Amino acid sequence: MEYRTGDTPGIGRYQCLHCGYIVRLTSDNEKLPACPNCGHHAFEKLEDK
Numbered sequence: 001m002e003y004r005t006g007d008t009p010g011i012g013r014y015q016c017l018h019c020g021y022i023v024r025l026t027s028d029n030e031k032l033p034a035c036p037n038c039g040h041h042a043f044e045k046l047e048d049k
């Protein structure tokens with residue numbers, strides 16, 4: 001499952017598919033930003049263990 005900048009996929013960790021940077025969303029209303037590290041727009045969700 002791929003998520004993109006502007007999506008609101010919910011609380012969790014999302015890893016940039018381009019550089020591997022991990023973005024944390026702390027609210028279900030928070031939008032995925034562009035990657036702060038490389039500016040890419042596609043992420044995958046990391047499962048919390």
Ligand SMILES: [Zn+2]
Nearest residue numbers: 016019035038
């Ligand atoms: Zn990135």
